[in-house]
Amino acid sequence: MTPDDQSPAGTAAIETDVFVAGGGSTALFAALLVARAGHSVLLVTAEPEFEPAGAGISPLVAPPTLGLLAEQGLEEEILGSGQRVLGVDDHGPAGLLHGWRYADFPGITRPYGLTLPTGTLVQALLRRLRAEPTATVRTNARVTAVDQDDNGVLLTLTDSALVRARYAVAADGRRSPLRDLTGISLHEASFGRPGWLVAAPVVPDREPVALVRHPAPQVLFTIPTPNASMAVVWCPGPQQAEALGQGDPEVFAAQIKAVDPELSDWLGKVRDRTSPVFRVDFSMWQAASWRAGRVLLLGEAAHGLHTLGGQGLNQSVQSAASLAHALDDALTHGDPSRAGAYERIRRPFVERLQELQWSTPALRSYSAEPPARGAHEDFVDVMTNLQPELAAQLRTTV
Numbered sequence: 001m002t003p004d005d006q007s008p009a010g011t012a013a014i015e016t017d018v019f020v021a022g023g024g025s026t027a028l029f030a031a032l033l034v035a036r037a038g039h040s041v042l043l044v045t046a047e048p049e050f051e052p053a054g055a056g057i058s059p060l061v062a063p064p065t066l067g068l069l070a071e072q073g074l075e076e077e078i079l080g081s082g083q084r085v086l087g088v089d090d091h092g093p094a095g096l097l098h099g100w101r102y103a104d105f106p107g108i109t110r111p112y113g114l115t116l117p118t119g120t121l122v123q124a125l126l127r128r129l130r131a132e133p134t135a136t137v138r139t140n141a142r143v144t145a146v147d148q149d150d151n152g153v154l155l156t157l158t159d160s161a162l163v164r165a166r167y168a169v170a171a172d173g174r175r176s177p178l179r180d181l182t183g184i185s186l187h188e189a190s191f192g193r194p195g196w197l198v199a200a201p202v203v204p205d206r207e208p209v210a211l212v213r214h215p216a217p218q219v220l221f222t223i224p225t226p227n228a229s230m231a232v233v234w235c236p237g238p239q240q241a242e243a244l245g246q247g248d249p250e251v252f253a254a255q256i257k258a259v260d261p262e263l264s265d266w267l268g269k270v271r272d273r274t275s276p277v278f279r280v281d282f283s284m285w286q287a288a289s290w291r292a293g294r295v296l297l298l299g300e301a302a303h304g305l306h307t308l309g310g311q312g313l314n315q316s317v318q319s320a321a322s323l324a325h326a327l328d329d330a331l332t333h334g335d336p337s338r339a340g341a342y343e344r345i346r347r348p349f350v351e352r353l354q355e356l357q358w359s360t361p362a363l364r365s366y367s368a369e370p371p372a373r374g375a376h377e378d379f380v381d382v383m384t385n386l387q388p389e390l391a392a393q394l395r396t397t398v
């Protein structure tokens, strides 16, 4: 790579401090933080348009993640579009296994999590990124080749444009083309137990909490989502899974009758306002490393968690804060080794969560034993607190 790299059309390479591939919240948040630290950033997404407000799934954004978004001035806007979730009730066959409310935690900054459409968060971040003078956003483009040396990364885009960046970030999702071009391998494993997902109007007069029922081996999960809706995830027993096949709504409602009769009857009443029943195959994946030279992996390009832990987006956004801080440090001091703090701090933490999920029998087998302590108990800490090492990293001045 030389300073006078030229595209085939003869135009000089575009220079930027940080190149980000991806158009989801994780990519946008990382790019926004890099730009606000005063560095130039070019974000490139393969799609012609960003996800519109209100579209997409509505993940539960936990208080520590809300705190990071609040620091960038986003909280007020997203609060108006999200649904507050006050805590979790986790029931076994004999009653409540574990129930908790965010408000029970002394010193918690927000006594709620927020379910929020991914498109709403994308648009809120995109507006702020576009307002940054050092940020450039491009749609409809992909990286086709990557090369790097001690000074930076040279990326070729689909329209033959060349980009010379000090660092490149692959936040381009599970199938990350930039990760593959960089030569980082991915280990993937299926949890082997599918779930079926439905979005429907929320059951009236229920407290807005995530509700888990484990008659074992079945698991039923409901969570309130914006606009008086809810998401229902049903992980049936093996024979029931066969009967459910492609997701007949009547079979779905009949199967959950024994577990939550009120919900089953309600789904019958609101059938015309209920989404199709989707099958979800849960899996876990880990990139062999989160960094190769000056290319860093972020979000689902680096890791995948089981959906029922509610941590995929949370951990990705929290990692974006770590990555942006590490890159600011590396760029400010002209020292690439400082970028290594990101993987050092975040990877063991996220991989520990993955191991926790992988060792939970209810997620991986048709175990007839409900989890003794409630499936979400092990996750309470990450649902309420920022990783202490990340909090310490973010407190340090670059």
Ligand SMILES: Cc1cc2nc3c(=O)[nH]c(=O)nc-3n(C[C@H](O)[C@H](O)[C@H](O)COP(=O)(O)OP(=O)(O)OC[C@H]3O[C@@H](n4cnc5c(N)ncnc54)[C@H](O)[C@@H]3O)c2cc1C
Residues within 6 Å of the ligand: 021, 022, 023, 024, 025, 026, 027, 044, 045, 046, 047, 057, 058, 059, 060, 061, 118, 141, 142, 143, 171, 172, 173, 174, 177, 178, 197, 280, 298, 299, 300, 301, 307, 309, 310, 311, 312, 313, 314, 315, 316
């Ligand atoms: C049913 C369900 C429920 C969930 N619930 C929760 C929850 O409660 N809490 C939680 O924290 N998480 C949850 N998650 C997980 C969460 O939604 C994901 O972890 C998160 O959205 C991943 O973000 P990402 O930005 O890493 O990847 P993605 O959202 O997949 O973004 C990747 C982006 O890269 C772009 N792209 C693809 N190819 C290229 C390319 N070649 N060049 C440039 N860009 C490219 C794509 O267009 C996309 O914009 C849930 C997931 C599911 C499926």
